[in-house]
Amino acid sequence: xxxxxxxxxxxxxxxxxxxxxxxxxxxxxxxxxxxxxxxxxxxxxxxxxxxxxxxxxxxxxxxxxxxxxxxxxxxxxxxxxxxxxxxxxxxxxxxxxxxxxxxxxxxxxxxxxxxxxxxxxxxxxxxxxxxxxxxxxxxxxxxxxxxxxxxxxxxxxxxxxxxxxxxxxxxxxxxxxxxxxxxxxxxxxxxxxxxxxxxxxxxxxxxxxxxxxxxxxxxxxxxxxxxxxxxxxxxxxxxxxxxxxxxxxxxxxxxxxxxxxxxxxxxxxxxxxxxxxxxxxxxxxxxxxxxxxxxxxxxxxxx
Amino acid sequence: xxxxxxxxxxxxxxxxxxxxxxxxxxxxxxxxxxxxxxxxxxxxxxxxxxxxxxxxxxxxxxxxxxxxxxxxxxxxxxxxxxxxxxxxxxxxxxxxxxxxxxxxxxxxxxxxxxxxxxxxxxxxxxxxxxxxxxxxxxxxxxxxxxxxxxxxxxxxxxxxxxxxxxxxxxxxxxxxxxxxxxxxxxxxxxxxxxxxxxxxxxxxxxxxxxxxxxxxxxxxxxxxxxxxxxxxxxxxxxxxxxxxxxxxxxxxxxxxxxxxxxxxxxxxxxxxxxxxxxxxxxxxxxxxxxxxx
Numbered sequence: 001x002x003x004x005x006x007x008x009x010x011x012x013x014x015x016x017x018x019x020x021x022x023x024x025x026x027x028x029x030x031x032x033x034x035x036x037x038x039x040x041x042x043x044x045x046x047x048x049x050x051x052x053x054x055x056x057x058x059x060x061x062x063x064x065x066x067x068x069x070x071x072x073x074x075x076x077x078x079x080x081x082x083x084x085x086x087x088x089x090x091x092x093x094x095x096x097x098x099x100x101x102x103x104x105x106x107x108x109x110x111x112x113x114x115x116x117x118x119x120x121x122x123x124x125x126x127x128x129x130x131x132x133x134x135x136x137x138x139x140x141x142x143x144x145x146x147x148x149x150x151x152x153x154x155x156x157x158x159x160x161x162x163x164x165x166x167x168x169x170x171x172x173x174x175x176x177x178x179x180x181x182x183x184x185x186x187x188x189x190x191x192x193x194x195x196x197x198x199x200x201x202x203x204x205x206x207x208x209x210x211x212x213x214x215x216x217x218x219x220x221x222x223x224x225x226x227x228x229x230x231x232x233x234x235x236x237x238x239x240x241x242x243x244x245x246x247x248x249x250x251x252x253x254x255x256x257x258x259x260x261x262x263x264x265x266x267x268x269x270x271x272x273x274x275x276x277x278x279x280x281x282x283x284x285x286x287x288x289x290x291x292x293x294x295x296x297x298x299x300x301x302x303x
Numbered sequence: 304x305x306x307x308x309x310x311x312x313x314x315x316x317x318x319x320x321x322x323x324x325x326x327x328x329x330x331x332x333x334x335x336x337x338x339x340x341x342x343x344x345x346x347x348x349x350x351x352x353x354x355x356x357x358x359x360x361x362x363x364x365x366x367x368x369x370x371x372x373x374x375x376x377x378x379x380x381x382x383x384x385x386x387x388x389x390x391x392x393x394x395x396x397x398x399x400x401x402x403x404x405x406x407x408x409x410x411x412x413x414x415x416x417x418x419x420x421x422x423x424x425x426x427x428x429x430x431x432x433x434x435x436x437x438x439x440x441x442x443x444x445x446x447x448x449x450x451x452x453x454x455x456x457x458x459x460x461x462x463x464x465x466x467x468x469x470x471x472x473x474x475x476x477x478x479x480x481x482x483x484x485x486x487x488x489x490x491x492x493x494x495x496x497x498x499x500x501x502x503x504x505x506x507x508x509x510x511x512x513x514x515x516x517x518x519x520x521x522x523x524x525x526x527x528x529x530x531x532x533x534x535x536x537x538x539x540x541x542x543x544x545x546x547x548x549x550x551x552x553x554x555x556x557x558x559x560x561x562x563x564x565x566x567x568x569x570x571x572x573x574x575x576x577x578x579x580x581x582x583x584x585x586x587x588x589x590x591x592x593x594x595x596x
Contacts, residue, residue, distance in 0.1 A: 026500075027402070037397075041415050042411060044423075044429075044468070045415075062435075120318035121315075124309050146571055149554070149558035152559075154333050204314075232420065234419060257424075276425050279422055280422050286417070
């Protein structure tokens with residue numbers, strides 16, 4: 001770190017031998033720091049996976065395992081299909097489906113609503129545009145966690161407990177997406193709408209045929225962020241779903257801890273870890289495979 | 304609003320309607336209800352409520368429990384922000400600097416973004432648990448009898464570690480994108496002037512990153528306040544007892560377990576005020592950010 005060669009290795013290292021040696025040392029340090037960092041991030045989930053391939057008695061005796069055991073099929077099978085593993089009446093597959101519905105429903109709902117609202121704010125001469133803007137953007141201030149109890153009472157009083165509507169709609173009630181699309185629409189050149197108007201395109205046609213197609217990457221990026229956000233919701237699903245067939249997989253994780261807390265018999269660690277791995281796999285895969293969109297969406301949306 | 308636009312009078316209303324109705328029903332209505340019920344004392348058996356003025360606020364602010372949670376929240380927020388920001392700054396700086404493997408490290412360091420907080424909390428239990436935790440085994444050799452969920456400070460330590468682990472990726476992504484947006488010419492000029500990488504970092508790179516760091520500080524404070532609920536709930540195994548808890552956790556606990564609607568609402572309103580202050584602060588920082596870049 002304390003040399004100048006690392007930034008420009010080719011020119012300098014060929015001239016002076018000692019610097020070349022120094023360069024190596026500095027880049028070894030850099031790589032070691034990055035490897036330690038990567039291991040710090042990786043190990044917990046990796047060990048959850050290796051542990052999930054052992055039977056629960058071994059895990060209870062020896063703790064987390066680093067080797068691959070022979071119980072992979074048993075534990076994952078039980079976590080996915082066995083009813084009552086942790087949650088009495090629901091299996092992993094149902095919870096996975098519920099999570100998928102929540103993740104996709106939330107992301108799609110949020111995108112549709114925010115695109116429409118942002119379109120109205122940016123592209124129309126509106127008398128109360130400023131008022132609408134403030135009404136919408138005040139919601140950025142208060143996360144659901146802060147108004148959790150009254151939100152629960154409201155949704156409950158509408159009879160929306162244990163429904164997908166009750167699960168998804170209150171989460172959509174914030175302006176993150178609208179803010180994001182507003183910023184993006186502002187950056188779209190004015191000439192585009194002028195040209196469209198000269199060609200006789202109305203507002204609907206402009207939105208569907210021009211604005212939505214050019215926003216495609218933006219929509220994909222925000223979809224990933226929103227899907228992960230929806231999938232990972234915990235407190236709200238924990239409150240609003242009491243019927244176990246409506247549990248999301250993240251909600252199901254809570255049942256594991258409750259079983260631990262009771263502590264009557266040896267907990268099914270293997271299955272618990274298997275369920276944890278299943279719960280993180282879909283969002284992790286999406287983030288890793290669509291990494292560039294995801295990073296773009298994250299960095300742009302928070303600006 | 305754009306210079307060129309449509310002047311259809313009813314169409315924008317139609318487009319705004321879904322968003323406005325959802326936030327009216329699921330945001331403004333509950334928020335107003337929270338403010339209203341913070342001035343009332345709810346009968347625990349549901350026989351109406353009495354107006355008590357500011358009593359809920361006074362009781363909240365005077366209660367030892369609340370003060371304890373508030374102090375913990377401040378310390379927790381500080382520690383989580385400090386460690387996750389410094390660790391990710393170091394990693395982002397190195398990942399930006401290395402010539403090979405940069406993109407592999409990037410993937411390895413950011414994917415934890417997708418891990419849900421309660422899953423992070425469950426993994427934390429596996430590491431810090433009294434009977435089978437890996438970390439517990441390890442520190443026992445040094446005479447540290449680690450008691451998750453029993454000892455206040457041990458539990459707090461576990462909470463901070465897990466919360467930091469979960470937050471490193473976000474900070475890393477922003478720091479890295481901040482570093483990559485610094486023009487190469489600046490780095491090269493600095494290289495000619497200054498031989499020491501350490502002082503180059505603090506005099507050139509860090510000031511250029513300061514706007515990103517300020518912005519991330521707000522993001523981290525918000526995270527520590529609100530998004531750590533799942534981690535905390537898991538680490539205390541849904542049995543809070545005398546364990547450390549954040550203010551958001553206490554809102555949930557008093558409202559749903561304690562059935563203290565008024566007290567919980569008063570706490571919600573206090574948190575709203577806190578968020579409001581943070582937001583004003585954030586807007587001023589964003590204004591400054593524009594001057595920087």
